[in-house]
Amino acid sequence: MIVVMKPEASNEDVKHVVNLVNDFGLKENIIYGTDRTVIACIGDKRHVEKGAIENAGNVEKVVPILAPYKLASREVVKEKTAIEIGPEKFPLGGNRVGVIAGPCAVEDLDQVLKTAEKVKEAGCIGLRGGAFKPRTSPYSFQGLKYEGLEILAKAREETGLAVVTEVVSLDNVEAVAEFADVLQVGARNMQHYPLLEALGKVNKPILLKRGLCSRLDEFLLAAEYIINAGNKQVILCERGIRTYEEYVRNTLPLASIPALNERTHLPIVVDPSHGTGHSYMVPAMCRAAVAAGADGLLVECHLDPEHALSDGAQSITPEGLTEMVKSVTKIAETLGRTL
Amino acid sequence: MIVVMKPEASNEDVKHVVNLVNDFGLKENIIYGTDRTVIACIGDKRHVEKGAIENAGNVEKVVPILAPYKLASREVVKEKTAIEIGPEKFPLGGNRVGVIAGPCAVEDLDQVLKTAEKVKEAGCIGLRGGAFKPRTSPYSFQGLKYEGLEILAKAREETGLAVVTEVVSLDNVEAVAEFADVLQVGARNMQHYPLLEALGKVNKPILLKRGLCSRLDEFLLAAEYIINAGNKQVILCERGIRTYEEYVRNTLPLASIPALNERTHLPIVVDPSHGTGHSYMVPAMCRAAVAAGADGLLVECHLDPEHALSDGAQSITPEGLTEMVKSVTKIAETLGRTL
Amino acid sequence: MIVVMKPEASNEDVKHVVNLVNDFGLKENIIYGTDRTVIACIGDKRHVEKGAIENAGNVEKVVPILAPYKLASREVVKEKTAIEIGPEKFPLGGNRVGVIAGPCAVEDLDQVLKTAEKVKEAGCIGLRGGAFKPRTSPYSFQGLKYEGLEILAKAREETGLAVVTEVVSLDNVEAVAEFADVLQVGARNMQHYPLLEALGKVNKPILLKRGLCSRLDEFLLAAEYIINAGNKQVILCERGIRTYEEYVRNTLPLASIPALNERTHLPIVVDPSHGTGHSYMVPAMCRAAVAAGADGLLVECHLDPEHALSDGAQSITPEGLTEMVKSVTKIAETLGRTL
Amino acid sequence: MIVVMKPEASNEDVKHVVNLVNDFGLKENIIYGTDRTVIACIGDKRHVEKGAIENAGNVEKVVPILAPYKLASREVVKEKTAIEIGPEKFPLGGNRVGVIAGPCAVEDLDQVLKTAEKVKEAGCIGLRGGAFKPRTSPYSFQGLKYEGLEILAKAREETGLAVVTEVVSLDNVEAVAEFADVLQVGARNMQHYPLLEALGKVNKPILLKRGLCSRLDEFLLAAEYIINAGNKQVILCERGIRTYEEYVRNTLPLASIPALNERTHLPIVVDPSHGTGHSYMVPAMCRAAVAAGADGLLVECHLDPEHALSDGAQSITPEGLTEMVKSVTKIAETLGRTL
Numbered sequence A, B, C, D: 001m002i003v004v005m006k007p008e009a010s011n012e013d014v015k016h017v018v019n020l021v022n023d024f025g026l027k028e029n030i031i032y033g034t035d036r037t038v039i040a041c042i043g044d045k046r047h048v049e050k051g052a053i054e055n056a057g058n059v060e061k062v063v064p065i066l067a068p069y070k071l072a073s074r075e076v077v078k079e080k081t082a083i084e085i086g087p088e089k090f091p092l093g094g095n096r097v098g099v100i101a102g103p104c105a106v107e108d109l110d111q112v113l114k115t116a117e118k119v120k121e122a123g124c125i126g127l128r129g130g131a132f133k134p135r136t137s138p139y140s141f142q143g144l145k146y147e148g149l150e151i152l153a154k155a156r157e158e159t160g161l162a163v164v165t166e167v168v169s170l171d172n173v174e175a176v177a178e179f180a181d182v183l184q185v186g187a188r189n190m191q192h193y194p195l196l197e198a199l200g201k202v203n204k205p206i207l208l209k210r211g212l213c214s215r216l217d218e219f220l221l222a223a224e225y226i227i228n229a230g231n232k233q234v235i236l237c238e239r240g241i242r243t244y245e246e247y248v249r250n251t252l253p254l255a256s257i258p259a260l261n262e263r264t265h266l267p268i269v270v271d272p273s274h275g276t277g278h279s280y281m282v283p284a285m286c287r288a289a290v291a292a293g294a295d296g297l298l299v300e301c302h303l304d305p306e307h308a309l310s311d312g313a314q315s316i317t318p319e320g321l322t323e324m325v326k327s328v329t330k331i332a333e334t335l336g337r338t339l
Helices: A010-023 A048-057 A108-120 A146-159 A170-179 A193-199 A216-228 A255-261 A271-277 A279-291 A318-334 B011-023 B050-055 B111-121 B146-159 B170-179 B193-199 B216-228 B254-262 B279-291 B318-336 C013-022 C050-055 C110-123 C145-159 C170-181 C195-198 C216-228 C258-265 C279-291 C318-334 D010-025 D049-054 D109-121 D146-159 D169-180 D192-199 D215-226 D257-264 D281-289 D318-334
Strands: A004-005 A027-032 A037-042 A059-063 A083-085 A089-093 A098-102 A124-130 A162-166 A182-185 A206-209 A234-238 A268-270 A296-300 B002-005 B027-032 B037-042 B059-063 B084-087 B090-092 B096-104 B125-128 B164-165 B181-186 B207-210 B234-238 B268-270 B295-298 C002-005 C028-032 C039-042 C059-063 C084-086 C088-090 C099-100 C124-127 C160-165 C182-183 C204-207 C234-238 C267-272 C298-300 D001-003 D027-032 D035-043 D058-064 D083-085 D090-092 D096-102 D126-128 D164-168 D182-185 D206-209 D235-240 D268-270 D296-300
Touching: A004 A010, A010 A027, A010 A037, A010 A048, A027 B170, A027 C028, A027 C039, A037 C028, A037 C039, A048 A059, A083 A234, A098 A108, A098 A162, A098 A318, A098 B181, A108 A124, A108 A146, A108 A318, A124 A146, A124 A296, A146 A162, A162 A170, A170 A182, A170 A193, A170 B170, A182 A193, A193 A216, A206 A216, A216 A234, A216 A255, A234 A255, A234 D001, A234 D083, A255 A268, A255 D281, A268 A279, A271 A279, A271 A296, A279 A296, A279 A318, A279 D257, A279 D281, A296 A318, A318 D318, B002 B011, B011 B027, B011 B037, B027 D027, B037 D035, B050 B059, B096 B111, B096 B164, B096 B318, B111 B125, B111 B146, B111 B318, B125 B295, B146 B164, B146 B170, B146 D146, B164 B170, B164 D126, B170 B181, B170 B193, B181 B193, B181 B318, B193 B216, B207 B216, B216 B234, B216 B254, B234 B254, B254 C279, B279 B295, B279 B318, B279 C258, B279 C279, B295 B318, B318 C318, C002 C013, C013 C028, C013 C039, C013 C050, C039 C160, C050 C059, C059 C110, C084 C234, C099 C110, C099 C160, C099 C318, C110 C124, C110 C145, C110 C318, C124 C145, C124 C298, C124 D090, C160 C170, C170 C195, C170 D169, C182 C195, C195 C216, C204 C216, C216 C234, C216 C258, C234 C258, C258 C267, C267 C279, C279 C298, C279 C318, C298 C318, D010 D027, D010 D035, D049 D058, D083 D235, D096 D109, D096 D164, D096 D318, D109 D126, D109 D146, D109 D318, D126 D146, D126 D296, D146 D164, D146 D169, D164 D169, D169 D182, D169 D192, D182 D192, D192 D215, D192 D268, D206 D215, D215 D235, D215 D257, D235 D257, D257 D268, D268 D281, D281 D296, D281 D318, D296 D318
Parallel strands: A098 A124, A098 A296, A124 A162, A162 A182, A182 A206, A206 A234, A234 A268, A268 A296, B096 B125, B096 B295, B125 B164, B164 B181, B181 B207, B207 B234, B234 B268, B268 B295, C099 C124, C099 C298, C124 C160, C160 C182, C182 C204, C204 C234, C234 C267, C267 C298, D096 D126, D096 D296, D126 D164, D164 D182, D182 D206, D206 D235, D235 D268, D268 D296
Antiparallel strands: A004 A037, A004 A059, A027 A037, A083 A089, B002 B037, B002 B059, B027 B037, B084 B090, C002 C039, C002 C059, C028 C039, C084 C088, D001 D035, D001 D058, D027 D035, D083 D090
């Protein structure tokens, strides 16, 4: 942490800050510059309430130096982590790229079984589908809940696909953990810390979606919550952020892939369905994500998108999925990876 | 809802969409324009999965016409709602403007009692303070939890101030509801729907903070969740949104006050502490919020901001609070309101 | 400037950066922290190409310490600057608050004279109106150009109001400077540096609008361009920024007022018409701007907004203007200011 | 255009709007819905001042239906346009993907010739380099200006590369048009309409960069300005937008590629250097851009990025360029394209 003093700061002001810094268990190193004095604070305490120092007299700003996360960082784990998912223990985060596809919401058994078959045939490794649906409106379809979980489990039995499904609140962690292979934390829950802590006690991989407007630090700190509570199997999922752009549901910032790869050892999956909101853009963004280095894709696929109970606009058909997987396979190969 | 067809749409395409629209229980009205055909869909179903229609052939876009919320809207309740809070039943949302102040986190009994006294003296109507603290980092101070609730209750006893405190997850709704006068939903929980539904069963006012990048529709739909579940006492709190701006913690968009007043009957409170992140900006933005028509203010105030366990950078001192309330009182008076 | 090295940086890496820093004419101060080494760079060169150092081996990031502007800053000019505008030399930036109002575009002589009269009666100090109109679409009304300037001058003659009008490109600087009392630089031209430099040679006040998504540093550097080229009379105008918000044309971040007042001595005017885009929000945001400390307001006012040739949605009527000025006057008085 | 009335609108209000609409030369079609009345306005006038209608009594909102651009749209030109650039008439926008590389700024003859050689060897089709540099700070290196243009021309002579360089203001259009093969409009000038109009008179391709926070409509309207003024050779360049993200200089939204391809026939180039701001991210984003369907890349490449006079942090080395082109070639081939 660096404390920058205002030009008018007196020796007394500097001394006052040094005392504060020492109170926090840090050692000071004062640098007298041409225009202003700067106090570098040395120590390994990442979580001092730094902001508080801003309130001291004639402090201009406080600049953090260390990343606030540790367990999720490359500094602690140098090698990329591969996480095994599903009955076939697909190693997500290794050399292979895994595609997970399925409907936004579990609508009924027949739909899910038919979709799962198509998803399997297309060469995917996982089936996604929401049993508990967090919906913006209280009047929208809220999911089949526990019944949905059983339907997903049946689809796994028949296809061997890993089941990826969302857990929306503390009171269904146990049920979801029983049925799912990967527990998904939705974007709106990325900073629901009690949930993250509960998932730290679960012995299954967690797919953590980036919050709608989260910074990378916040994203990695959310992962840190889960790891710190005991579960190292965290998969990060970029799903787009909210910006002023009007032609997409969200803006999908693929530079987060190299940026995350630089900072963390955790595998990175991209969701171009939520990341764009329109099915016609999904294949292009799947290709782009893999070209940028994604370890996996999470894609919404519906047998009949026009009648989907949710997210119809962004769901591709099974035919679209098959074609996309082919195209993505070729791109992965140019990078020395396989699907 | 309006469905806009692409210029190349055939009669078949239009017919196909009309069938879809009818499936959803809506009646169509086809308008043949100069450049393209538009299908106006008539009916009172607000929550049709409109997006799905985008996937039909040669549909260009689907434009919603109706606001998606009802109970929170001015259409249903024409008059502004006043909500009584605290032991003194202060009517928030009426002609009086109410200020709620206190530390970000409850740190200990002594701190809270002393602060409460100052807050009362300054002319405020409520005491804010977090017992359960959602923190971005798992290594930061997480609050005193249940002990914190008891401390707040003691402060109410001694001062008569309404206690406003955050409920962070399903499993502490009951405890918070027992001790607090107003239950706060934090920005990060604005779309945690299971929590909103649980708060719909509580018989106390809810202060609902706007999500970090929520649209007004989403904000009002979050309120709708609570009202729809049975609790009409919802107070909206504007606390700033995330933008590219670098000199503030959040950008405080005060135009949301007239915009919300146009759309909803619910009272509106502004939090300039989170809305700016820097104590030196807080008084100016308190004044601006009241000038723009806010019904109340929520302000972080700490006896010793330099040593605050959280949010020190944005906390004003009791002296700053007193001065701010004086200034805000004068502004309220120019608008025919009182504190 | 602070250079933060990666944890794996060797002594060689540090030495390499020190050499680079010395090449730039800066002195180094190396701080060996617990987790990483940091190099503080001392010297008064504000405009070293700092980014380049990021490319050196094992550099994690480069953090600037000094603000990049000088002439516009409070460090150089401690007292707030008041700039005299118009035939009546109204001192904008002093204790008085000045309101400038008028149509978006000059449409014809009759319109402008009638509007000017109303604007004067309402207690304003300036008349705004575009002769040269930068329009998003090539098919929209582009302004009366030189004829418009003459119309504005006539209105000044009759009312004594200061004429504020936009200069849109290098080739009409001279003409606008001849007719206008204040030359406005539009948001889209805030970083059109050749224009800023040309305005540095003009001996009239410049009203510089904040760019649609400019940072405060960029805004103040644009002012710096003008001052550095010879013209100290720069008025800053906050007119809103682009965000994801959908209920406004722009998000008006009034915290920029205290933030700018902390950083610069230049007067600050707010434009709530562009800052919201909807006439019904304008009066509330005018009040808020003055409450937050604005030195002036720039407001679109049209005799018949429904038929305005541009910006009709955000124009208030003369009656609305009169009422707004009254309300704003009272608020200014509570802050010890007058109109 | 659709005018949505408020629920409380009377017949008189509707009639009043119908009259306004007719005044604008549009025919009305009134739809009486369950909750509100909607007026569909029919006609081919794209540039009515629609906003003005918002000011009529009891109008809730005005929703545009038609895209505001025409000449740039796929409706008018169904086939994708290929634009020939440089002495070798490379057809940008056809089946081949073209890479343009070079330093941010022209620094001296030797630098440019050496770089051009490397750029040619790597398999690129164009050389970029700024002679006129728009810089955020008046104290930064402003470019070699006319001398820079001559240096670039010499490099073309020696390599046959197309020269792409920026024109920053009206007064150097002629000079740049004389020396360059492609005239670049910078992001900050995307809405400098007088410049766009001047470029409409030039008989060379224009590379138009997307504004820092422009919408696609605004981007295409800027292209429309150039085409409408007489020059059909417009190349669109996505270079990232400003968002709250902190780990990049700009957020690069690659979904704009399929979105633009849907709306316009113009070729699309991506600039991952400005689009990320950090050289380590550039190769991944080059691959992603081509995978998403870009017709070309614009990349900053410097012989010695640590000593670059501008944009050093985002410049890759010639070795990095060579490797990137190889990788991108393979990806293009999977899509049936060549470099």
